[in-house]
Amino acid sequence: MGKAVSKKGEQPSVDKTNFETLNGFTGYHLKRATNLMMSDLNATLKPFELRLLSYTALVLIVDNPRIRMSQLAAAMxxxxxxxxxxxxxxEGRELISRQRLETDRRAYALNITLAGRSLYExxxxxxxxxEERLTRQLDAQxxxxxxxxxxxxxxxGGVAHT
Amino acid sequence: MGKAVSKKGEQPSVDKTNFETLNGFTGYHLKRATNLMMSDLNATLKPFELRLLSYTALVLIVDNPRIRMSQLAAAMxxxxxxxxxxxxxxEGRELISRQRLETDRRAYALNITLAGRSLYExxxxxxxxxEERLTRQLDAQxxxxxxxxxxxxxxxGGVAHT
DNA sequence: AATATTGGTTATCAATCATAACTAATTATC
DNA sequence: GATAATTAGTTATGATTGATAACCAATATT
Structure with missing residues (x-):
């Protein structure tokens, strides 16, 4: 309402794009900010040759020693x-290790290695x-x-966990 | 710190997964909520045979009559x-129309059709x-x-627009 | 013991997204 | 005003991601 595009409403529409409707959607803003953060995160992780999923796996293995692969998959x-x-x-980079479980010989227990912990840190x-860089403008509250x-x-949405 | 996994720190780690570190990241929560919202959005759009991008294009064409394709691409x-x-x-579904611009015969002006506007609405x-469903728990403020x-x-992040 | 289920794996396929290269039209340069 | 450079749209293609089907070995169920 009362936006810049006004004036009759049927001229070329070059230069300024009107995002009026999209701006009304919470999901639109969430998605854009998330895209930015994920893109920056991947850039942040690149020097370590990690990506969102491999880093997340590392984190969860550190926080959950001996986690099984299927549990990790579910968590992620x-x-x-x-x-x-x-x-x-x-495992190929020797950042984690697979260990057969004695109690269930189908499954592996995943553990972080010394090198893995070092890279994780x-x-x-x-x-x-x-995170600090991208959320600096937001006060803690x-x-x-x-x-x-x-x-x-x-x-x-019925998503469990946490 | 004082979490459930405690006790020495090297047992199976089945059942409860510890998300301690991930929970500390704003980006983690943003991504999960966004994933949920995008998944629900696509489900919401399916009956109209639209997806995130095709719906977004429709919206932007409605809000920006005669927008050119490249401008739309940039906006999206x-x-x-x-x-x-x-x-x-x-265009194949006759929801929008391409019109050669007289002023620049390389470009097309995109416009919504009657059927397109109806579907858009x-x-x-x-x-x-x-949106209402998923953000119902959040007060307006x-x-x-x-x-x-x-x-x-x-x-x-240096993202312009709006 | 026979059956079903689960953990992990392999192979494969669909969807998404990006890149290179092209035509036609316009703009910039000399 | 001719030549070069750029832009809009297109085509073809390739890389990456994510999901599905089918399988083996081990465990759980009946």
Missing amino acids: DVERPNMVVIVDAL KATVAVRGH TRDKVIEAMKLILKI | DVERPNMVVIVDAL KATVAVRGH TRDKVIEAMKLILKI
Whole structure:
């Protein structure tokens, strides 16, 4: 209403694009900010030869020693076949180790290696820097409110965990 | 810190997964909520045979009559070759029309058709319902705070527009 | 013991997204 | 005003991502 494009309403529409309707959608803003953050995150992780999913796997393995692959896949919301290639790559770089479980010889217990922990720590410093950089303008209270809002959305959507 | 996994720190780690580190990242929560919203949005648009990008294109064409394809691609942050297939599909369904510009005969002016506007209106009602459903738990003030926060993040990242 | 289920794997396929190269039209340069 | 450079749209293609089907071995179920 009362926007710049006014004046009759049927001229070329070059230069300024009108985002009126899209701007009314919360999801639009969420998606754009998230795209930016994911893109910056991947750039942040590139020096460590990690990507969103491989880094997330590292984090979860550090926080959950001896986690099984299927549990990791569920936690990351990734199909098992895709989990295999992520784990293969991390194991190939000797950042994590697979260990057969004695209690269930189908499954592997995943553990972080020394090299893996070292990379995890360096990468996490970088990721915290990335977060700090991109959310610097938000005061702590706003940031917490945002996180709470995201949790509410997830709860409504019936996504469990946390 | 004082979490459930405690006790020595090297047992199976089945059942409960520890998301401690990930939970500390704003980007993690943003991405999860956004994934949920995009998934629900696509489900919402399916009955109209629209997807995120085709719906966004419709919206921008409605809000910007006679917009050119390249401007639309820039506004949507989509590569031009990919824009072509989106526009082709919409034109194939006669939801939009291509019109050669007299002033620049390389370019097309995109316009919504009657059928396109009708579908746009129905789809937008559904999308508003989807937004309402997923953000119902957020009071208006919180929702606005979230949107402002997203805009701040985008500003830091150097993303223009709006 | 026979059957079903689960953890992990392989192969494969669909969808998404980006890149290179082209034509036609316009703009810039000399 | 001819030549070169750029722009709008297109085509073809390739890389990457994510999902599905089918399989083996081990465990759980009946």
